[in-house]
Amino acid sequence: MTYSVKEAFYTLQGEGAQTGRAAVFLRFAGCNLWNGLERDRASAVCQFCDTDFVGTDGENGGKYKTPEEVAALVASIWKANADTAGRPYVVCTGGEPLLQLDPPLIGALHGEGFEIAVETNGTIAAPEGLDWICVSPKANAALVLKKGNELKLVYPQDEAEAQPERFTELDFQHFFLQPKDNSEAARNVQAAAAYCLKNPQWRLSLQTHKLTGLP
Numbered sequence: 437m438t439y440s441v442k443e444a445f446y447t448l449q450g451e452g453a454q455t456g457r458a459a460v461f462l463r464f465a466g467c468n469l470w471n472g473l474e475r476d477r478a479s480a481v482c483q484f485c486d487t488d489f490v491g492t493d494g495e496n497g498g499k500y501k502t503p504e505e506v507a508a509l510v511a512s513i514w515k516a517n518a519d520t521a522g523r524p525y526v527v528c529t530g531g532e533p534l535l536q537l538d539p540p541l542i543g544a545l546h547g548e549g550f551e552i553a554v555e556t557n558g559t560i561a562a563p564e565g566l567d568w569i570c571v572s573p574k575a576n577a578a579l580v581l582k583k584g585n586e587l588k589l590v591y592p593q594d595e596a597e598a599q600p601e602r603f604t605e606l607d608f609q610h611f612f613l614q615p616k617d618n619s620e621a622a623r624n625v626q627a628a629a630a631y632c633l634k635n636p637q638w639r640l641s642l643q644t645h646k647l648t649g650l651p
């Protein structure tokens with residue numbers, strides 16, 4: 437299949453349990469919960485997205501015809517940036533990466549020595565072989581992927597089915613609340629912190645790349 441890549445870049449993971457770890461971010465174009473157009477945001481299933489995932493016009497973006505081409509791109513970005521040892525790490529995101537990340541690409545990335553992480557909205561079953569799965573459930577979108585390494589809930593979401601209590605029995609090692617970044621961000625940070633203080637199963641995930649200025 438052809439892989440539509442919005443952009444690929446080297447940075448530090450800004451969120452969740454792997455925060456601070458150097459990684460190549462591989463951002464796929466397209467999402468099943470929003471078409472990415474501002475004029476359609478208010479009618480989308482997911483309305484708070486902070487990311488441009490439309491098209492293939494970003495840094496290293498393009499349409500790649502084979503899994504080997506994508507893996508070679510990711511490896512070249514790692515090698516151009518990391519000076520010393522450390523397990524090569526790729527974070528597949530989007531948009532919704534599970535629309536495109538398939539077993540051949542997982543095989544090709546492993547072939548280049550990468551540990552593979554994914555950031556997903558949890559509406560699509562995950563292929564075998566992923567090394568780190570972060571699920572971020574969205575109100576009004578049925579959750580299919582009910583186990584993984586971390587569950588990272590954007591907070592607050594008003595709908596009853598997106599309250600933190602709905603997720604605590606699921607099979608994840610880590611549970612994070614990530615304050616929703618919007619015009620109410622400061623208030624959302626305080627609300628998420630207050631919830632974690634009252635409910636110690638949950639930890640606070642701040643989007644540290646927005647503090648450091650990294651992408």
Ligand SMILES: C[S@@+](CC[C@H](N)C(=O)[O-])C[C@H]1O[C@@H](n2cnc3c(N)ncnc32)[C@H](O)[C@@H]1O
Pocket residue numbers: 467484485486487529530531532533555556557558571572588590614615616617618
């Ligand atoms: C842009 S999404 C891409 C991956 C996937 N579609 C998903 O939703 O998990 C990456 C992460 O950013 C989170 N996110 C998106 N918009 C956000 C916002 N406004 N504030 C905080 N986190 C946000 C998502 O919930 C997800 O954990």
Ligand SMILES: Nc1nc2[nH]cc(C(=O)O)c2c(=O)[nH]1
Pocket residue numbers: 447448449450451461487529530555645650651
């Ligand atoms: N530094 C950095 N960390 C991130 N963690 C998840 C991100 C995403 O957009 O999926 C992201 C991102 O866009 N940048």
Ligand code: SF4
Pocket residue numbers: 467468469470482483484485486487489530531532557574
């Ligand atoms: S599911 Fe993820 S990529 Fe899609 S609109 Fe929501 S936050 Fe953005």
Ligand SMILES: [Mg+2]
Pocket residue numbers: 486487
């Ligand atoms: Mg982001």
